[in-house]
Amino acid sequence: MTAERDEILQAVSSAVLAVTRHLSVREVLQVIVRSAQRLLDARYAALGVPDDDGSFAEFVAEGITDRQWEAIGPIPRQHGMLGAMLREGAPVRLSDLRADPRFEYWPKAHPVMKDFLGVPITDGGEVLGIIFLANKRTGDGFTGADQDLLQVFAAHAAIALANARLYERGRELAMLEERHRVARELHDAVTQKLFALRLSAQAAGALIESAPGRAAAELERVQRLAGEALGELRAVIVELRPAELDRHGLAETLRKHVRMLDRLQPARVAFEADALPPLTSAVEVAVFRVAQEALHNALRHAEARRVAVRLSYAGGTLVLAVEDDGTGFEPSLSRGLGLVSMKERAESVGGRMAVSSAPGEGTTVRVEVGV
Incomplete structure (x- = not known):
């Protein structure tokens, strides 16, 4: 078991050190959660990084299938035990989570969790997130030694998140x-x-x-x-013009951008494209920027769970469509969300943009450009 532990911890350390190469914090957090679940023999494991809206900017989990996630619904909010851990910033080890007064409820399809072990992810006294395990497969629940080991995983997660913050700040600068x-x-x-x-x-x-x-x-x-x-x-x-457009063209650059968002965001983001003819630099830049803005709106403002991006070409017309299942809005009442700039970008290359949306019914942004 000692050899297996060393092997797993080495894999986690390598993943954390590789975060700047992957540019995907979510992938690294997934490695940490999966490794903690395996090493501590837990049925369920998860890691959450809070946002400023009472939910989680990142939430990765092991032990729950995609079908179960769909039945459970949106990612959890900062309430109950998860909210208490974020506020208190202290480890929690329980023989029965449901007996603790900080526990509130689960969604109907949520699996039943009994024994529970959670530790905060901290950096200089600031709580960056939480990592927790539930339902130990062997023995009589989690031990003090398990808690010590989970704190090692939390320290690795803190390094990954701190590195991500530094990278993001450097990119913004x-x-x-x-x-x-x-x-x-x-x-x-x-x-x-x-x-x-x-x-x-x-x-x-x-x-x-x-x-x-x-x-x-x-x-x-x-x-x-x-x-x-x-x-x-x-x-x-x-x-x-983004350098990737010069190297890979519009379709492949947008494909890679969507793939990155799919890894980093809790929503499912999908992409498909027809074979495209040669495009001018101006058209590629305009369409790519509109797609970026539409994706940003869907993922950050519309709380979408699924976003589909499609590039198609027929009869001399290039079409971009970005469709989400988010909260929607009334287009005639909104001039925000970058709609004006997207429209101007489309028109700058002789194209036109249309937005179809309604409250509660998602949004579709469609751009057509003659090429």
Whole structure:
């Protein structure tokens, strides 16, 4: 058993160290939970990382099938024993979870749990989450030694979550710096040309009756400046183009993005695509950004459990559809959720966007672009 324990702990350590390569904290947390379940011989194991809305940003579990999850319903809220552990930040070891006054209830299809062991995941005194086991298969429940070992797994989870936070902060800083750089370039190049273009257009308007020749010269200058400004804007757009689009194209880049979200989010996110013709850089960027925004809305705001993304092509028209089963909304009453920017992105490449939604009935974002 000692050899097996060392092997499992080595696997967990390797998974934690590989988090920056995987870029999937959920995968690492799944390894930790699965390993804890196996080593401590528990029927059920889970790990939850709370969000700011009373639910969990991450919740991974072992011992429950997909069919059982569907019957249970949404991921748990921060109530009962889970909420108490997050508030108290102390280990809990019980012979019967149901006898503890902090226990409240389970959904109807939830499996019955008796003996229980949970420990907080902490970083510098801050509770990042909880890891817990239930229904030990052998013996008379969880022991003090089991608790000590589970705290080792919690420490590994804390490292993984701390690394993820550092990575996310670094990514945000990089994005902020890139925005500032683009803003400077727009100001230094494009803005100056647009200002000069405006002055030339005003001069042409003032001279068109009194000095038609000079007005014509100013109009030629307007045309030249407009072309230069357009070129500058295209250069900035190319720089903003995700590098993956250059390497893999729209379909594969979106496929990888969806696969990552499916691993990181509790919702099921699926993708399918037809064979696509060669697409211009502008079309690829516009469609990809609309897809990103629609996915963000579905996963962060609509509380969707399932999201389907599809790229199709027929008759010279590229179609993006992002459909979710979330809370829905009334499109005619909303100008938020990035709808305006998505519509503008679609129209910038000659496309059109339509949103179908209603409260309680999910949302479908559909973009059509002639290519």
